Amino acid sequence: MIKVAKFGGSSLSEAAQFKKVRQIIDADPTRQYVVVSAAGKRGKDDHKITDLLYLCHAHIQYSVSFEPIFGMVEDRYREVKDELELSFDLESEFAQIRRNMVKGVGVDYLVSRGEHLTARLMAEYLGYRFVDAKDIIHFQLDGKLDLDKSARALADVAGEGERLVIPGFYGAMPDGEIRVLSRGGSDITGSIVAAIVGADLYENWTDVSGILMADPRIIDNPRRIDRITYSELHELAYMGANVLHEGAIYPVRERGIPIQIRNTNDPDAPGTLIVENCEDEQGALPITGIAGRKDFTVVTIYKNQRTGELSIIRRALEVFEKYAVKVEHIPSGIESFSVVVATEQVQSCIYDIAAEIKAVCDPSDIRIIGGISLIATVGRNMVYKPGMSGRLFAALGDAGVNIRMIAQGSDEINIIVGVENKDFETTIRAIYKTFIGGLT
Ligand code: ASP
Numbered sequence: 001m002i003k004v005a006k007f008g009g010s011s012l013s014e015a016a017q018f019k020k021v022r023q024i025i026d027a028d029p030t031r032q033y034v035v036v037s038a039a040g041k042r043g044k045d046d047h048k049i050t051d052l053l054y055l056c057h058a059h060i061q062y063s064v065s066f067e068p069i070f071g072m073v074e075d076r077y078r079e080v081k082d083e084l085e086l087s088f089d090l091e092s093e094f095a096q097i098r099r100n101m102v103k104g105v106g107v108d109y110l111v112s113r114g115e116h117l118t119a120r121l122m123a124e125y126l127g128y129r130f131v132d133a134k135d136i137i138h139f140q141l142d143g144k145l146d147l148d149k150s151a152r153a154l155a156d157v158a159g160e161g162e163r164l165v166i167p168g169f170y171g172a173m174p175d176g177e178i179r180v181l182s183r184g185g186s187d188i189t190g191s192i193v194a195a196i197v198g199a200d201l202y203e204n205w206t207d208v209s210g211i212l213m214a215d216p217r218i219i220d221n222p223r224r225i226d227r228i229t230y231s232e233l234h235e236l237a238y239m240g241a242n243v244l245h246e247g248a249i250y251p252v253r254e255r256g257i258p259i260q261i262r263n264t265n266d267p268d269a270p271g272t273l274i275v276e277n278c279e280d281e282q283g284a285l286p287i288t289g290i291a292g293r294k295d296f297t298v299v300t301i302y303k304n305q306r307t308g309e310l311s312i313i314r315r316a317l318e319v320f321e322k323y324a325v326k327v328e329h330i331p332s333g334i335e336s337f338s339v340v341v342a343t344e345q346v347q348s349c350i351y352d353i354a355a356e357i358k359a360v361c362d363p364s365d366i367r368i369i370g371g372i373s374l375i376a377t378v379g380r381n382m383v384y385k386p387g388m389s390g391r392l393f394a395a396l397g398d399a400g401v402n403i404r405m406i407a408q409g410s411d412e413i414n415i416i417v418g419v420e421n422k423d424f425e426t427t428i429r430a431i432y433k434t435f436i437g438g439l440t
Helices: 015-026 049-061 067-083 090-102 107-126 147-157 186-197 230-238 246-254 312-322 350-361 388-398 421-435
Strands: 003-007 031-036 164-167 170-172 178-180 201-206 227-229 259-263 272-275 289-302 327-329 336-342 365-378 405-408 414-420
Touching: 003 015, 003 186, 015 031, 015 067, 015 107, 031 107, 031 186, 049 067, 049 107, 067 090, 067 107, 090 107, 107 164, 107 170, 107 178, 147 186, 164 186, 186 201, 186 246, 227 230, 230 246, 230 272, 230 289, 230 365, 246 259, 289 350, 289 421, 312 336, 312 350, 336 405, 350 365, 365 421, 388 414, 388 421, 414 421
Parallel strands: 003 031, 003 201, 031 164, 201 259, 227 272
Antiparallel strands: 170 178, 259 272, 289 336, 289 365, 327 336, 365 414, 405 414
């Protein structure tokens, strides 16, 4: 059994958190590969190290002294080192980073130092070997991951059964230059390492005891999701549930490696297990989760006998494509069809788009409605089950919510409703109450 354990920034924010991580690692010898983020916030008003490093870079660009900000970074690491009585030579690392900053180093190198330093200290603290991500995570010239090269590199540096700490978030371009992933990218590093070493489990340690069925700012004490499939998670993450970096799903999913979301501050809690299929489910809940996003715009194009016209939808979509607007949904009727897009994408071009659609589709009318929220109810147990959407729509009717749009994915694992922004919270509460409220 091999596990890859990735710890997020809040799990590494100070010495006390490092101690929790060591207890977790010591409790299970199969946790052979440890991937770390940069130290995160210690409290609400604190700063993430990565944010401070981005700020240092901005100061350099505007020729303002980076010293006060970089001093904060140094102090955070010195505190961890002193409290854990480590011997790693932080001061030489700081001196090197400073020299590089003065030389005008690239932003990717600079912001990657948070993960680098955290991993250095954690490796010593755990008694694991430090392996630099620049030596094992390799990108191609186009910035995409070179999985084969990365796998060869890890096999070259790691001895059989060796225990390693690897910094997340960055890797190297073909010329050796450091390149970072997108924000939150240590999740992806963990997933890549798990895929390369053929782990049995990828543990993602964070500060919540698993994925919740709904946003706790809207639902009081929502239930935790015990098990979720990759597809369900993808739907929820796309619709705003903020749990795991979307890019972390693919490397492990392709190899059938489950992901477990766990809480460093509550290590006995089982968390949420993400798998390809959930079989054998006794007493499973009717839905898995609810997530939503506000501020969509619906452009509805009316045309008599639209269904007789073969290419009208294509012509309309080409206009959106021309303006580089991503289309979310295309619900359609007999005499009309709608194109749903995120409002921020069309803020400056919606009238140009409407004018062009008029020219190429010759519609009888075009209507544009903004301020729409999309809410997805996701669940593998809804598939082939009659009456699920009936229950959902009845709940919204009872709550006095007018549904402006309905879409259901063809795999039937999600039902999406479009409602006015003002009904966003009411809708989520009504759906939760109908399907989950009262169930224990
Ligand atoms: N430290 C980076 C960030 O703040 C990457 C990560 O935490 O995964 O985005």
